[in-house]
Every structure is written in structure tokens, then in C-alpha cells.
Amino acid sequence: MWNAVRAIAQKDIYTTFTDRSLLLIMFVTPLLLSTIIGLAFGGIGGGGDLPVTQLALVNQDAGAELNGTQVAYGDIFVNVFSPSSDDAVPTGAVCQLLIPDPNNASADTGAFDITKLIKTTRYDTPEAARAAVDAGEQQVALIIAADLTQQLQISADSTTLGQTQVEIYGSPAYPVSVSIVQSITRSISSQIANGSVTIAATIQSLIQRAQIDPIFGLRWAAEQAAGTFRPDFGCGFIPDLSIVSIEREALNAAQTQSAFAQILISIGSGQAVFFALFTAQLGLLSIYDEQKQGTLARIMAAPIPRASILIGKLAGNFFSVLSQVLILLMALTVIVSIVEGEPQFIWGSNLPLVLLTTVVLAISVAGIGVFIVGLARTPEQARIMGPVVNSTLAALGGVFGFSLPLFASQFSPIYWGTNAFTKLAQGNPDIGLNLIILLVQGSVMFIIGTWLFSRRTDL
Amino acid sequence: MQVMVDAKKLVKTYNRADGTKVQAVKGIDLQIYKGEIFGLLGPNGAGKTTTISMISGLLAPSSGDATIGSYSITRQPIEAKRLMGYVPQEIALYPELSARQNLEFFGKLYGLGGKDLSRRVDEVLDFIDLTERQKDRIDTFSGGMKRRVNIGVGLLHRPQLLYMDEPTVGIDPQNRRRVLDTVKRLRDEYKMTVLYTTHLMEEAEELSDRVGIIDHGEIIALGDQNQLKQQVGEEDRLIFRVDMPNSADGLLQKLQQVEGVTRALYDAPQASEKDEKPVGKLTLFAKRGRRALPHLIREINDAGIEIASVEVREPDLEAVFLHLTGRALRD
Numbered sequence: 103m104w105n106a107v108r109a110i111a112q113k114d115i116y117t118t119f120t121d122r123s124l125l126l127i128m129f130v131t132p133l134l135l136s137t138i139i140g141l142a143f144g145g146i147g148g149g150g151d152l153p154v155t156q157l158a159l160v161n162q163d164a165g166a167e168l169n170g171t172q173v174a175y176g177d178i179f180v181n182v183f184s185p186s187s188d189d190a191v192p193t194g195a196v197c198q199l200l201i202p203d204p205n206n207a208s209a210d211t212g213a214f215d216i217t218k219l220i221k222t223t224r225y226d227t228p229e230a231a232r233a234a235v236d237a238g239e240q241q242v243a244l245i246i247a248a249d250l251t252q253q254l255q256i257s258a259d260s261t262t263l264g265q266t267q268v269e270i271y272g273s274p275a276y277p278v279s280v281s282i283v284q285s286i287t288r289s290i291s292s293q294i295a296n297g298s299v300t301i302a303a304t305i306q307s308l309i310q311r312a313q314i315d316p317i318f319g320l321r322w323a324a325e326q327a328a329g330t331f332r333p334d335f336g337c338g339f340i341p342d343l344s345i346v347s348i349e350r351e352a353l354n355a356a357q358t359q360s361a362f363a364q365i366l367i368s369i370g371s372g373q374a375v376f377f378a379l380f381t382a383q384l385g386l387l388s389i390y391d392e393q394k395q396g397t398l399a400r401i402m403a404a405p406i407p408r409a410s411i412l413i414g415k416l417a418g419n420f421f422s423v424l425s426q427v428l429i430l431l432m433a434l435t436v437i438v439s440i441v442e443g444e445p446q447f448i449w450g451s452n453l454p455l456v457l458l459t460t461v462v463l464a465i466s467v468a469g470i471g472v473f474i475v476g477l478a479r480t481p482e483q484a485r486i487m488g489p490v491v492n493s494t495l496a497a498l499g500g501v502f503g504f505s506l507p508l509f510a511s512q513f514s515p516i517y518w519g520t521n522a523f524t525k526l527a528q529g530n531p532d533i534g535l536n537l538i539i540l541l542v543q544g545s546v547m548f549i550i551g552t553w554l555f556s557r558r559t560d561l
Numbered sequence: 562m563q564v565m566v567d568a569k570k571l572v573k574t575y576n577r578a579d580g581t582k583v584q585a586v587k588g589i590d591l592q593i594y595k596g597e598i599f600g601l602l603g604p605n606g607a608g609k610t611t612t613i614s615m616i617s618g619l620l621a622p623s624s625g626d627a628t629i630g631s632y633s634i635t636r637q638p639i640e641a642k643r644l645m646g647y648v649p650q651e652i653a654l655y656p657e658l659s660a661r662q663n664l665e666f667f668g669k670l671y672g673l674g675g676k677d678l679s680r681r682v683d684e685v686l687d688f689i690d691l692t693e694r695q696k697d698r699i700d701t702f703s704g705g706m707k708r709r710v711n712i713g714v715g716l717l718h719r720p721q722l723l724y725m726d727e728p729t730v731g732i733d734p735q736n737r738r739r740v741l742d743t744v745k746r747l748r749d750e751y752k753m754t755v756l757y758t759t760h761l762m763e764e765a766e767e768l769s770d771r772v773g774i775i776d777h778g779e780i781i782a783l784g785d786q787n788q789l790k791q792q793v794g795e796e797d798r799l800i801f802r803v804d805m806p807n808s809a810d811g812l813l814q815k816l817q818q819v820e821g822v823t824r825a826l827y828d829a830p831q832a833s834e835k836d837e838k839p840v841g842k843l844t845l846f847a848k849r850g851r852r853a854l855p856h857l858i859r860e861i862n863d864a865g866i867e868i869a870s871v872e873v874r875e876p877d878l879e880a881v882f883l884h885l886t887g888r889a890l891r892d
């Protein structure tokens with residue numbers, strides 16, 4: 103029996119992977135779509151109308167005193183993400199790169215109108231911001247730690263950067279939005295680190311000048327005492343003026359990857375699952391094709407149990423889906439490596455979990471495939487139902503670049519799959535719930551679908 | 562003689578969409594002996610394929626059973642199927658695979674593997690004369706070559722019994738001759754039992770040691786060719802192509818009164834025929850037909866009917882079918 107199962111499965115895998123038009127659907131299309139979306143939203147492509155990101159912003163930064171001056175780097179984030187906010191602090195004309203000109207947002211001054219890209223709502227607590235994301239009211243939450251300025255402060259007394267955290271709590275249903283916020287946050291944090299060193303160097307030079315020039319020293323001391331010394335440190339945050347190159351510290355593990363890579367992780371894995379759904383259905387529909395061309399009757403005339411035919415078909419289908427997803431994941435890594443110009447593995451360092459997730463996802467996808475084909479009364483019906491169901495699951499899972507509320511997304515295995523891959527890519531192994539949901543949903547559909555299908559095909 | 566296939570009261574009933582039932586096969590009893598070619602002859606839709614499908618285990622009979630060797634096809638299907646090869650009517654091959662890949666795939670289903678499979682595939686490719694083209698995809702083959710591979714698949718595991726369901730449908734005369742010669746070789750050289758279905762009387766006559774004539778799901782005649790032909794006696798068939806009015810009962814009665822004539826049948830011209838002038842077919846059964854021929858021609862001429870052609874046929878399986886059913890095999 104098992105020799106027959108293996109022969110049938112091998113034959114199906116061979117015919118699947120030698121069908122050029124099928125290969126086009128299985129591999130070329132998802133890779134092309136993922137790359138285009140990745141380049142448009144996260145890489146060298148740029149341009150186009152970006153979706154508006156709903157950002158929940160929590161600024162807990164308590165600030166710190168820098169040589170008698172109160173500084174709060176958290177305000178820089180507020181300035182960038184919420185320029186019209188009441189507590190947005192103007193930092194001077196030289197900082198136009200970061201602060202939009204509300205009267206001339208589109209002027210070619212190097213400024214851009216971030217309000218067209220991000221709609222920011224301020225929240226008081228991290229819990230409230232995260233809850234808003236969970237409820238689908240917001241797409242991303244940006245939570246600035248209370249010790250941000252304190253840790254990044256450099257003064258005459260302290261010349262090292264501390265460790266701090268800017269938390270980005272994003273909905274996996276909005277990968278593009280999360281990538282945009284991550285990208286801007288990374289840029290700001292880098293500039294803060296550089297700027298902090300610049301400010302320290304500036305103060306050091308002021309001290310040295312005061313020691314050489316007593317008149318300057320007396321005037322500086324008088325202004326400090328009167329509280330009128332307000333130097334414009336905005337220029338310290340202009341990248342071109344960074345006088346010291348420092349190694350960028352990751353605020354979050356995810357930020358070690360580029361926006362392009364991050365988009366390919368979520369969109370690419372979603373596309374992989376989406377197109378694997380078609381493979382699963384087409385694979386099973388091949389039984390009807392075999393019925394038509396007479397090969398099924400010929401197989402049934404062989405001295406093998408009928409169950410082995412069905413098991414062979416299902417096994418071939420499962421391994422085709424598994425191979426497709428694995429190949430697509432590898433290909434996405436290769437694409438990111440080529441675009442980024444350096445070899446990298448985008449799915450995180452936990453290879454066993456990546457493989458386990460792929461296997462569980464293949465079970466889920468194969469389960470949906472069997473269920474749809476089993477549910478349909480005729481192959482024609484299955485050929486209509488399949489794309490409708492697949493597209494719905496893809497839309498719910500955020501594959502097409504727009505997203506639906508989280509509670510809706512959670513109905514799609516694509517959501518749970520991309521969520522798991524995104525977590526693994528970020529170095530977060532907490533994907534137990536994802537795997538359980540995918541496995542249970544896939545197994546139940548697989549069993550029901552197989553029962554229905556075996557009745558319809560008399561196998 | 563040793564019995565290879567023993568079918569007893571095989572019935573197949575289908576449910577129609579309107580809820581009524583139709584019996585495609587109505588209690589067939591059939592014995593096929595080891596080493597013979599048994600021809601199952603009947604018009605399209607007579608129940609040949611349904612019968613062969615039940616005997617080969619593809620269709621479960623509604624009632625009745627068949628044994629292959631000593632194995633029941635309903636109770637011991639795996640054992641029974643090991644003894645048989647199956648050559649379906651259509652080309653049941655994977656067009657995207659090569660001839661060799663097709664043979665290897667089906668060989669594995671019959672339990673062959675490793676060197677044994679490879680050797681057997683080589684032998685079969687040699688037997689069907691396709692060794693040179695073994696690596697080419699099936700969809701690049703001609704109809705005749707596909708037919709040969711189709712037969713080759715059925716021979717892979719050296720079956721004792723081979724079912725061949727109308728294996729010459731849709732191929733040219735040259736390839737048809739090749740198939741018929743192959744079937745004879747299987748019996749003569751390999752001592753194989755062959756169950757061969759056809760609606761072509763000439764094929765059944767050329768190949769079959771014994772013939773079963775099936776019509777409307779029933780075996781209406783069974784035996785060797787001489788036994789069957791005796792059913793129509795020594796009667797010749799005289800076939801006239803004539804331009805005759807649809808209603809010519811009077812002439813038919815006159816013709817039946819000619820000496821030696823036992824029966825007269827008339828098939829009116831079909832509306833769909835593309836002849837310039839549609840002609841009907843007048844068939845007369847007569848002992849010593851050649852002697853009756855001048856009298857018959859005179860009677861027809863006297864009736865003012867134009868004769869397009871005349872053909873005299875000695876007793877054959879077509880005549881047997883016509884005799885038993887009143888219809889021609891190709892009707």
C-alpha cells in the first residue's frame with residue numbers, strides 16, 4: 103500500500119513541479135508581487151500613494167538636565183509624528199527636515215508633510231495604546247520609555263550611551279504601516295544618538311572657550327544664572343552635521359532589518375500562503391482531471407486499496423504545498439539579500455521554529471484546500487469557490503496591502519502565519535498560539551474535507 | 562477447459578436524476594476460458610464497458626459477482642486484480658510524462674520496483690516497438706503510438722488475463738492492424754487470456770475464439786463463431802441500396818414471397834446523410850441468395866424503384882446480430 107501511496111505522491115509532485123504555467127502561479131507571481139510591494143513601500147522604489155498610518159503615540163520620556171538645560175528627546179518623536187500637537191516643541195529653522203511647514207508642505211525644501219502619511223493620536227499609557235491596536239482602532243503604537251533622554255544623554259561627566267527602548271507595537275495586519283513607523287523611528291533614534299554626541303562636543307567647546315576668553319565665560323555664566331541661555335541644538339539632529347559616527351543601537355530587534363526586508367517578511371509570507379492555497383486546491387482538483395482522462399480508472403484497476411489513492415493524492419498535495427512555501431521563503435531571503443547588497447536570512451535565527459511553522463502552515467493550507475474541494479459538488483464549483491475563499495482569506499490576512507480590523511483578520515490562517523513569521527523574524531519565539539490555531543483549524547478542515555471528498559470521488 | 566473469468570448474474574443499476582432507475586446490465590452470466598480471446602460484441606451503449614468495469618473491479622455490481630481465477634472481484638479485489646491487466650477504451654496515460662515514466666508509474670502500482678521494474682519496462686517498450694521514443698512525452702506521440710503505450714501499461718506485470726475495451730477506437734487502419742496482431746501474439750506467444758470488447762464485427766470475427774453478443778445489457782448470444790452463425794442458418798444477406806418511399810410495405814411483402822427469401826427489412830434513408838440523393842437500405846435474408854438475386858432485382862425494378870447498389874453477404878456476426886435484434890450493429 104505504501105509503495106502505491108509513494109508512487110502516486112511522487113508522480114503528483116513531479117507533474118506539479120514540471121508544469122510551467124503552474125510554476126508561474128506558484129512562484130513567479132508571489133515573488134514578483136512581494137518584491138514590487140516591498141520596493142514601493144520600503145525600499146528603493148519610493149513614490150506612490152502610501153496608506154495613512156494610524157499611530158498611537160505614548161511619550162513617557164521624563165527628560166534630563168543637560169548642563170543646566172532641560173532636554174527631552176521624546177519631544178523630538180512628538181515633533182515628528184504629531185507636529186501640530188500642543189506639546190510639540192519647535193527646535194529651530196535648521197530642523198526643517200524633521201518639521202513640516204504647514205503652509206508649504208509640498209515645497210521642495212527637503213521638508214515633507216508627515217501628517218499626510220501618519221495620523222497620530224496621543225495616549226497616556228502604554229496599555230491604552232496597545233489596547234487601541236488590539237481593537238483595530240490604531241495600526242501601530244509607539245511607546246517612548248521614561249528614561250530615553252537620561253540614557254542617551256552625553257555630558258562632560260558622562261560620555262557613554264545607555265540602553266533604552268522605544269517600543270513599536272504593531273498590528274501584523276498592517277505590515278506596511280508598521281514598517282513606515284519603524285523606519286522613521288530608526289532614523290530619529292539614530293539622529294538622537296548622533297545629536298547627543300554633537301551637543302556634548304558643542305558644550306565642551308563652549309567650556310574650553312570660556313576658559314580661554316574670560317569675557318565670554320562671564321557672559322555665559324550670567325545668562326545661565328538668569329535662565330536666558332537657550333542654545334539651538336536642533337542642528338545637532340541634522341544627519342549631515344553628525345560629527346561623530348557611532349554604531350547604531352537597536353531599540354528593538356526588528357529594527358535590525360530594513361523596511362524592505364520587513365515588508366517582504368509580512369507581505370511575502372502572506373503571498374506565499376495565498377498562492378499555496380491555490381496549489382492545494384489545484385492539486386486535489388487533479389483527481390477530477392484524472393477521472394476525465396481515464397488515468398484514475400486505470401489506477402483503480404491496480405491491485406491497491408482505494409484508500410491508498412486518496413492518501414497518495416493528499417500526501418502529494420501536502421508536500422507540493424510545503425515545498426512551495428519553503429522555496430518561496432528562501433527566494434524572499436535571496437531577494438532581500440540582492441536588494442540589500444549583502445547575504446542575510448530574514449526569517450530570524452530560530453530555524454527549527456521557522457521549519458515547524460512552515461509545516462503547520464502547509465497542514466493548514468492543505469486542510470483548507472481539501473475542505474473547499476470536498477465542499478464543492480462539482481469541480482467547476484470548486485474552481486469558482488476556491489479563488490473567492492482564497493482572496494477573502496488573503497484580504498483578511500493583509501496580503502493586499504490594506505488591512506481590516508484585527509478581530510476579522512484573526513479568521514484568516516494567513517494572519518496567523520504571517521504573524522508567526524514576523525515574530526520569528528523579530529527574534530520572538532512566542533508563536534505557540536499561532537501554531538495551535540493553525541494546526542487545529544487545518545486538521546479539522548482536513549478531516550472534514552477528506553471525508554467529503556472521498557464520498558464525492560468514490561475513493 | 563479451465564475457467565479464467567466466471568461472472569454470475571451481474572447487474573448494474575443506476576439512479577437517474579429524476580429519481581427513476583435504469584438497469585445498464587441485466588443479470589449477465591459469462592464464462593471465459595484460460596488462453597482464449599473472448600470477444601464481447603455489441604453496439605455502442607449495449608453495456609460492454611459497464612460489464613468489463615464490473616469484472617475488472619472498477620464498478621461495484623448492484624448484485625451478482627465475478628471470480629477471476631479463484632478470487633471474487635467483490636470480496637477479494639486485490640488478489641483478483643493482481644491477475645488482470647486493464648487496457649481502457651480511452652488513452653489513459655499522463656500526457657506530460659514520457660512513455661517510460663508512464664510505464665514505471667503504473668508498474669509501481671502493480672508492485673514492481675527496482676531492477677525488476679526497469680527490466681520489465683524495457684521488455685514492454687520493446688514489445689510495443691517504442692524503445693527509441695521511450696523518453697519522449699506522451700503528448701508528442703501519434704494516436705497509434707499512444708494506443709501502443711496504452712496497451713503496454715496493461716502488460717507490465719505479466720497478467721494472466723487482459724481486458725481490452727475497444728482498443729482500436731479512433732486509430733488509422735495501419736495502427737489498427739498492429740493492435741490486432743498484438744492481441745493475437747498475446748494469446749499465441751504468451752498464453753494470455755484476453756477479454757476484448759468491440760462494436761466492430763470484423764474485429765470480433767478476426768480475433769475471437771468465442772464471442773458474446775450483448776444488447777441492452779443482456780448477452781443475447783454466446784459461443785464460437787460457427788455456433789453463432791448457425792443461428793442464422795445458411796442464409797445469405799442481400800443488401801440493396803435503393804431510392805424507395807419510406808412506406809413500401811407492399812413491395813416488402815412481394816419480396817418475401819420470392820423463393821428462398823425468409824425475411825425483408827428496410828431502413829429508410831437518414832435525414833442527416835450527406836449523399837446527393839439519400840438512399841435506403843433494403844436487407845433480404847435468403848437461402849441460396851445468389852440464385853434469388855435476379856428475381857429480386859426484377860421485382861424491385863417492376864415497382865419502379867431505382868437500385869443504387871447490390872451486395873451479397875454470406876453469414877457473419879453482423880447477420881447474427883441483425884437476426885437476433887432486427888437492427889444493424891452500427892445502428
